[in-house]
Amino acid sequence: MKELSKYIRSLKAWSFTAVLFLCAHLSIAQPPLPNHSHTNSAESFVNAYILDALSIVETQALHFGTMTIPTSAATVILTSAGFRSVGLGTGNITLLSQTPIAKVAAYHVDGSVGATYVIHLPFSTTISNGTSSNDMTVDNFTSSKGVTNIGTLNGSGSDSFTVGATLNLAGGQPAALYTGTFNITVAYN
Amino acid sequence: MKKTSIIIAAIIMIAGFTSSLMAQNVIQTGAAAKIVSALTVSNTDLDGLHFGTMTRPTAATTVLVTAGNVRSDGGAITLLAQTPTFHVAHYSVSGDGTATYLITLPTTNVPITNGSVSMIVNNFTSSKASNIGTLVSGADTFTVGATLNLDINQASGLYTGSYDVSVAYN
Numbered sequence: 001m002k003e004l005s006k007y008i009r010s011l012k013a014w015s016f017t018a019v020l021f022l023c024a025h026l027s028i029a030q031p032p033l034p035n036h037s038h039t040n041s042a043e044s045f046v047n048a049y050i051l052d053a054l055s056i057v058e059t060q061a062l063h064f065g066t067m068t069i070p071t072s073a074a075t076v077i078l079t080s081a082g083f084r085s086v087g088l089g090t091g092n093i094t095l096l097s098q099t100p101i102a103k104v105a106a107y108h109v110d111g112s113v114g115a116t117y118v119i120h121l122p123f124s125t126t127i128s129n130g131t132s133s134n135d136m137t138v139d140n141f142t143s144s145k146g147v148t149n150i151g152t153l154n155g156s157g158s159d160s161f162t163v164g165a166t167l168n169l170a171g172g173q174p175a176a177l178y179t180g181t182f183n184i185t186v187a188y189n
Numbered sequence: 190m191k192k193t194s195i196i197i198a199a200i201i202m203i204a205g206f207t208s209s210l211m212a213q214n215v216i217q218t219g220a221a222a223k224i225v226s227a228l229t230v231s232n233t234d235l236d237g238l239h240f241g242t243m244t245r246p247t248a249a250t251t252v253l254v255t256a257g258n259v260r261s262d263g264g265a266i267t268l269l270a271q272t273p274t275f276h277v278a279h280y281s282v283s284g285d286g287t288a289t290y291l292i293t294l295p296t297t298n299v300p301i302t303n304g305s306v307s308m309i310v311n312n313f314t315s316s317k318a319s320n321i322g323t324l325v326s327g328a329d330t331f332t333v334g335a336t337l338n339l340d341i342n343q344a345s346g347l348y349t350g351s352y353d354v355s356v357a358y359n
Contacts (some may be wrong), residue, residue, distance in 0.1 A: 044238060044239050046351065050345045
């Protein structure tokens with residue numbers, strides 16, 4: 001009997017120990033599970049580009065040079081490349097090489113590197129010798145940038161271009177120095 | 190020793206009996222669990238959201254790029270077509286089947302800087318109504334636009350910054 005109770009006591013002790021061990025095992029922290037989150041995010045850039053102000057200066061004024069009095073209506077064409085020729089009225093006017101000589105209008109533009117800009121040319125202007133009835137029309141302005149009139153600023157943010165036009169003379173246009181002005185506008189496009 | 194064995198045996202038998210007694214009141218019930226594959230989102234543009242090229246404003250103003258890729262301004266500025274050009278940010282989403290997901294856009298101001306000064310981008314919008322999308326065969330795409338806020342005579346330069354967009358099954 002004594003032996004049995006002894007045995008039962010030790011059995012209880014072992015059971016208790018076993019239970020304790022089981023509980024202890026369960027209470028040890030588990031290794032973390034892999035995080036399969038149900039959210040996900042993406043980082044993105046956001047950008048904007050602001051250009052420097054665009055500026056223009058004239059480096060040379062337009063001049064059709066020296067010529068004789070036309071015997072009838074004539075036109076003198078000055079290309080943006082500086083080539084002068086008689087349009088209408090060949091044989092009725094002579095273009096002379098003495099001073100003042102023909103010069104294209106020339107401009108320098110500044111702004112942001114690589115930016116593009118458009119040149120707005122005037123439709124026409126007039127030049128006068130002081131007597132309004134002798135005013136001559138200058139029209140058909142052209143630029144060295146071709147028919148699109150678009151330029152691109154270089155690696156220093158600069159560019160230049162030239163402008164030519166056509167002078168319209170009446171037959172017997174009086175001899176004089178004729179002057180006038182016109183506006184050129186440039187704008188980023 | 191023998192008594193102990195009998196006791197143990199009895200306990201086992203009682204346990205066994207108990208189980209079979211309970212079997213008469215068992216009803217079989219279906220149980221299931223669906224584990225969905227992870228939802229991911231990525232921005233597919235190299236340069237993210239871009240407001241494009243513009244002049245310096247002559248007054249404080251805004252430039253808007255809608256999630257529909259339309260750009261407009263609040264005046265006192267000229268928006269230009271030359272490069273870099275404007276565009277929305279494009280995202281692709283992948284996940285499970287036809288699940289729906291919620292897009293979370295930035296709710297605080299995002300600064301962009303030219304290295305010296307900054308300006309604020311905010312009011313982010315997505316191309317999804319209520320910012321909720323539905324996957325089709327586990328995939329979907331959406332776009333994001335926002336508003337750029339410029340100060341009077343905001344300095345020139347290339348401004349850049351970053352923001353986060355997140356998605357979650359809803």
